[in-house]
Amino acid sequence: MTRISPLARPAIADIKPYEPGKPIAEVRREYELTDVIKLASNENPLGPSPMAVKAIQAALPEIHRYPDGGGYYLKQKLSERLSVSPSQIVIGNGSAEIVELITEAFVGEGDEAVIGRQAWFKYRIAVQIMNGVIAWADMPNLAHDTREMLAGITDRTKVLFVANPNNPTGTLMKKDEVELLMARLPDHVVAIFDEAYYDYQDKSVYSDTKRYVMEGRNVIILRTFSKSYGLAALRIGYAITTEPIARAMNGVREAFNVSSLAQAAAIAALDDEEFLRKVISLNEEGKLYFYRQLEGLGLEYTPTYTNFVLIKVPMPGRELFAELLKKGVVIRPVDGYGLRDYIRVSIGLPGENSRFFAALEEVLVERGMLSGM
Ligand SMILES: Cc1ncc(COP(=O)(O)O)c(C=O)c1O
Numbered sequence: 001m002t003r004i005s006p007l008a009r010p011a012i013a014d015i016k017p018y019e020p021g022k023p024i025a026e027v028r029r030e031y032e033l034t035d036v037i038k039l040a041s042n043e044n045p046l047g048p049s050p051m052a053v054k055a056i057q058a059a060l061p062e063i064h065r066y067p068d069g070g071g072y073y074l075k076q077k078l079s080e081r082l083s084v085s086p087s088q089i090v091i092g093n094g095s096a097e098i099v100e101l102i103t104e105a106f107v108g109e110g111d112e113a114v115i116g117r118q119a120w121f122k123y124r125i126a127v128q129i130m131n132g133v134i135a136w137a138d139m140p141n142l143a144h145d146t147r148e149m150l151a152g153i154t155d156r157t158k159v160l161f162v163a164n165p166n167n168p169t170g171t172l173m174k175k176d177e178v179e180l181l182m183a184r185l186p187d188h189v190v191a192i193f194d195e196a197y198y199d200y201q202d203k204s205v206y207s208d209t210k211r212y213v214m215e216g217r218n219v220i221i222l223r224t225f226s227k228s229y230g231l232a233a234l235r236i237g238y239a240i241t242t243e244p245i246a247r248a249m250n251g252v253r254e255a256f257n258v259s260s261l262a263q264a265a266a267i268a269a270l271d272d273e274e275f276l277r278k279v280i281s282l283n284e285e286g287k288l289y290f291y292r293q294l295e296g297l298g299l300e301y302t303p304t305y306t307n308f309v310l311i312k313v314p315m316p317g318r319e320l321f322a323e324l325l326k327k328g329v330v331i332r333p334v335d336g337y338g339l340r341d342y343i344r345v346s347i348g349l350p351g352e353n354s355r356f357f358a359a360l361e362e363v364l365v366e367r368g369m370l371s372g373m
Pocket of ligand 1: 041093094095096097120164165166167194196223224225226232235236237
């Protein structure tokens with residue numbers, strides 16, 4: 001690997017880079033395979049919302065213009081949907097960018113951030129870029145734990161991140177736990193609830209985090225169009241927060257951070273209720289299929305509130321990942337999160353799911369970890 005420039009800030013040189021899901025084209029090339037499936041990035045197996053695709057086509061002739069930096073129409077639409085003011089919404093180049101807007105706005109050198117040990121990687125990197133200090137909170141049962149997180153707060157804490165539900169574990173911080181967290185959260189800390197998988201779960205288990213925003217608490221909710229709406233490549237997400245916090249985030253935001261095509265697609269996707277219903281029901285069916293298959297194989301898994309499943313496997317997850325790659329199935333090792341004996345698998349189309357399980361069984365049989373098929 002090329003060495004990083006010695007002129008780079010030390011904070012940057014120390015960052016352990018994120019390992020993204022392997023692209024299908026790369027696996028085809030490296031393994032000389034034609035038929036490759038990717039269940040590695042929690043993408044939407046049904047593709048994009050067809051209404052979004054139409055809206056992008058309609059917007060194409062205008063791409064010589066800069067986008068609307070204020071995201072007027074999208075914010076208008078979201079504000080009606082969510083019953084918040086447009087000035088409480090910040091749009092971003094994916095919710096990943098919004099995480100950086102938050103740390104740029106709130107975390108200075110030596111400031112602290114509370115992050116769960118197995119929480120989505122992006123919080124760690126964004127804090128490290130700012131030379132912030134991470135207070136790692138243990139996650140018993142691989143779920144964010146209110147008491148552990150509260151125990152990590154000091155006078156220097158600026159932000160506390162809860163991925164709800166979390167990636168890569170699929171676990172949810174339940175209503176009463178969120179309420180307890182918010183009851184004890186001091187006013188000098190901004191709590192971020194990253195709800196990237198919001199649409200995939202039964203809302204009755206979900207805490208109404210918007211209520212805290214409406215009460216003027218220091219809360220930021222993150223949502224994305226990358227998952228349930230199938231717009232991952234366009235990079236668009238948004239935050240719901242208080243006006244003063246939105247002002248701080250907009251202060252560090254690049255003026256044209258979200259493309260016109262992404263904005264047009266997101267506006268149209270919000271109206272595509274039929275697509276959203278299909279996505280959710282396909283995911284529910286896929287999830288139950290995963291559970292049945294895993295129980296049949298005697299493998300432990302973490303019940304999920306998302307479109308992926310964390311599976312405990314009887315060999316190092318990275319080795320299993322390599323074996324599955326050879327069979328044209330791309331999944332995700334999660335040893336970077338300290339989860340050596342696990343893999344994370346996105347729920348795909350029925351044919352993709354069954355292909356994954358066939359390949360998994362083959363590997364386990366080859367390794368003598370399952371008695372023959
Ligand atoms: C918890 C969580 N938040 C945010 C995102 C990223 O979303 P976006 O594509 O909007 O940057 C992901 C994507 O995997 C995620 O798992």
